[in-house]
Amino acid sequence: MLKQIAENIYRKTVPLPHNPLRELNAYIIKGEKSLLIDTGFNRPECEEALRSAFDELGIDAVDLFITHLHSDHCGLVSKFAKEQSRVFASETDGELINFGSGNLYWSMLDELFIKFGFPRADFGRNTDIHPGRQYCNGEMVKFTTVAEGDVLEYGGYRLEAVAAPGHTPGHMCLYDREKKILFGGDLILGTISPNICIELCAENPLRDYLESLAKVGQMDVRLLLAAHGTEITDMNARIRELCAHHEARLAEVQKILGSGWKTAYMVAPEMNWDISCRTWEEFPAPQKWFATGEAISHLQYLYFAGKAQREEREGGYWFRNA
Numbered sequence: 627m628l629k630q631i632a633e634n635i636y637r638k639t640v641p642l643p644h645n646p647l648r649e650l651n652a653y654i655i656k657g658e659k660s661l662l663i664d665t666g667f668n669r670p671e672c673e674e675a676l677r678s679a680f681d682e683l684g685i686d687a688v689d690l691f692i693t694h695l696h697s698d699h700c701g702l703v704s705k706f707a708k709e710q711s712r713v714f715a716s717e718t719d720g721e722l723i724n725f726g727s728g729n730l731y732w733s734m735l736d737e738l739f740i741k742f743g744f745p746r747a748d749f750g751r752n753t754d755i756h757p758g759r760q761y762c763n764g765e766m767v768k769f770t771t772v773a774e775g776d777v778l779e780y781g782g783y784r785l786e787a788v789a790a791p792g793h794t795p796g797h798m799c800l801y802d803r804e805k806k807i808l809f810g811g812d813l814i815l816g817t818i819s820p821n822i823c824i825e826l827c828a829e830n831p832l833r834d835y836l837e838s839l840a841k842v843g844q845m846d847v848r849l850l851l852a853a854h855g856t857e858i859t860d861m862n863a864r865i866r867e868l869c870a871h872h873e874a875r876l877a878e879v880q881k882i883l884g885s886g887w888k889t890a891y892m893v894a895p896e897m898n899w900d901i902s903c904r905t906w907e908e909f910p911a912p913q914k915w916f917a918t919g920e921a922i923s924h925l926q927y928l929y930f931a932g933k934a935q936r937e938e939r940e941g942g943y944w945f946r947n948a
Contacts, residue, residue: 657781693811718796743889792835823919
């Protein structure tokens with residue numbers, strides 16, 4: 627479905643088949659030169675949805691802005707970036723997107739999770755189960771890097787780049803200060819909490835994420851256009867909810883560590899998850915990955931805050947309360 631959100635701003639709902647997120651909100655700012663914000667997976671269903679939106683709007687070529695490295699946001703970059711297109715991303719996530727188009731990135735990410743207790747797969751790399759790997763952009767992209775304060779102008783909007791790491795190391799938002807509109811990517815979602823997971827370039831992603839929430843909370847935002855779910859009109863109320871969620875998660879993890887040394891993979895099954903599975907064994911393999919990533923991010927936060935101890939045993943990390 628294509629919906630006009632504001633003058634020259636359109637939201638295209640892009641399907642994410644067989645994924646719990648179900649849909650991505652891709653935003654199109656129509657102008658003399660148009661801008662596409664995020665793309666969906668590298669899947670024909672996603673490509674078809676975007677092309678239908680372009681046809682409806684009478685758009686041919688676009689520039690692209692990629693909020694972050696996850697494949698549901700950048701998977702179709704190479705399909706929509708024409709020779710005359712500029713593709714904007716942060717330097718960090720742009721490099722990771724290109725790195726992720728090959729096998730080495732996924733092998734290194736797999737080894738990182740194994741270090742935090744995720745079991746070594748019998749069938750090969752655990753990342754074979756990762757939807758981000760299955761549907762990622764497969765070609766190298768020539769990115770135009772953007773940094774904090776850089777300005778892009780499209781369709782009558784003056785969009786300032788806002789660095790908001792945490793969900794990914796180089797997550798980036800766009801903000802129109804005059805019109806008080808924020809394109810928030812996955813920084814703030816209305817009905818779910820964004821997955822905060824360890825990455826190759828981020829040791830303490832939860833700290834980064836909470837700092838990004840505090841930073842954006844100082845901005846005057848009338849309308850937050852999120853990458854999943856509906857738009858958010860009371861951003862600061864949602865920020866308070868997300869902060870409370872992570873405070874409760876941290877307390878939960880500390881309680882779990884009360885029984886002694888554990889790996890992240892041992893902590894994750896004891897955490898509460900909003901998923902229709904009765905036991906950890908029933909979790910789909912990709913959801914075990916994301917749950918373990920959340921456990922890692924909270925354990926790392928506690929460790930760097932001096933509230934948990936971390937010890938390396940046989941090449942892996944174990945944690946207990948400080």
